[in-house]
Amino acid sequence: MTRGSLIELEAVMAVASRSGFRAAARELGMSSSALSQSIAALETRLGVRLFNRTTRSVSLSAAGEQFIAEVGPALSAIRNAMEGVDGHRSEPVGTLRLNTSLGAARMILAPLLLEYLRRYPRMQVEVTTEGALVDVIGQGFDAGVRIAEMIPPDMIAIPISRETRSVIVGSPSYFERRARPLTPNDLMMHTCIRARMASGSLYRWEFERRGESLALDVPGSLTLDESDLMLRAAREGAGLAYISEWSVAEDIAVGRLVQVLDDWTPPYPGLNLYYPGRRHQPAKLRAFIELIRDSRTAS
Numbered sequence: 001m002t003r004g005s006l007i008e009l010e011a012v013m014a015v016a017s018r019s020g021f022r023a024a025a026r027e028l029g030m031s032s033s034a035l036s037q038s039i040a041a042l043e044t045r046l047g048v049r050l051f052n053r054t055t056r057s058v059s060l061s062a063a064g065e066q067f068i069a070e071v072g073p074a075l076s077a078i079r080n081a082m083e084g085v086d087g088h089r090s091e092p093v094g095t096l097r098l099n100t101s102l103g104a105a106r107m108i109l110a111p112l113l114l115e116y117l118r119r120y121p122r123m124q125v126e127v128t129t130e131g132a133l134v135d136v137i138g139q140g141f142d143a144g145v146r147i148a149e150m151i152p153p154d155m156i157a158i159p160i161s162r163e164t165r166s167v168i169v170g171s172p173s174y175f176e177r178r179a180r181p182l183t184p185n186d187l188m189m190h191t192c193i194r195a196r197m198a199s200g201s202l203y204r205w206e207f208e209r210r211g212e213s214l215a216l217d218v219p220g221s222l223t224l225d226e227s228d229l230m231l232r233a234a235r236e237g238a239g240l241a242y243i244s245e246w247s248v249a250e251d252i253a254v255g256r257l258v259q260v261l262d263d264w265t266p267p268y269p270g271l272n273l274y275y276p277g278r279r280h281q282p283a284k285l286r287a288f289i290e291l292i293r294d295s296r297t298a299s
Helices: 006-018 021-028 032-046 062-086 102-119 184-189 227-235 245-254 283-298
Strands: 051-053 058-060 094-100 123-129 143-147 156-159 166-170 193-195 205-209 212-216 222-224 241-244 258-260 271-275
Touching (some): 006 021, 006 032, 006 062, 021 032, 058 062, 094 102, 102 143, 102 227, 102 271, 102 283, 184 212, 193 241, 245 258, 271 283
Parallel strands (some): 094 143, 193 222
Antiparallel strands (some): 051 058, 143 271, 156 271, 205 212
């Protein structure tokens, strides 16, 4: 009788859903070569090729499509059963995989991620930072962390932080040469540090006050795609930056940066943990949710 181990079956499902070995190997926590060998061994025992491989792509063969259709539901039932048993653990064990933005990762590192590891020493945490929103489950993550407005509507969201906002700042040396803007339109006479979004488009600075809202394509000779670089450039007097208030709070407090147009940048809903609804919630994710709720209660 031809047999396949659970690891081999999971490997096939992962490669099929990721359309490649590298992303699937990351999800399963193994090397690409080990993953390839595992699938090759299963194909040898089955006597059929499950994947069509080229130097540029990996796709299911006809036999592979049939195999996935029949094995997929069974694997899903096995995962649900294992997650159900996992829920009885007194302490979570394993790896919690999160996807978020770089700025959000900085915000949750000390109060949540490091505290989680202190609480649960048998756990590991892997954080992947990306500017663009990804399919967290399809990419092998347990959950994601983003601002509320970015979360897909079919996900369960757990608030992490209270309201947040972006602010406009410049260095004292910058304002030695220029008057402070009093309205958003005054920015058209200033040098701004423009932001390139993950989609490739330029971010239009957004403003709102007393029911009036507008978005400006501000002028500037420097365009960056990472908030820490924008912060450093602003400190050096390169121009005005539109940046998270959390990241510049200390700079403003000690006078390294000066905030302007304060009444034109209202707050918006903050960070949320999000994940799909499941019949059984893994103990590792449930423990992280409990930590988030404890943290919000304490604050």
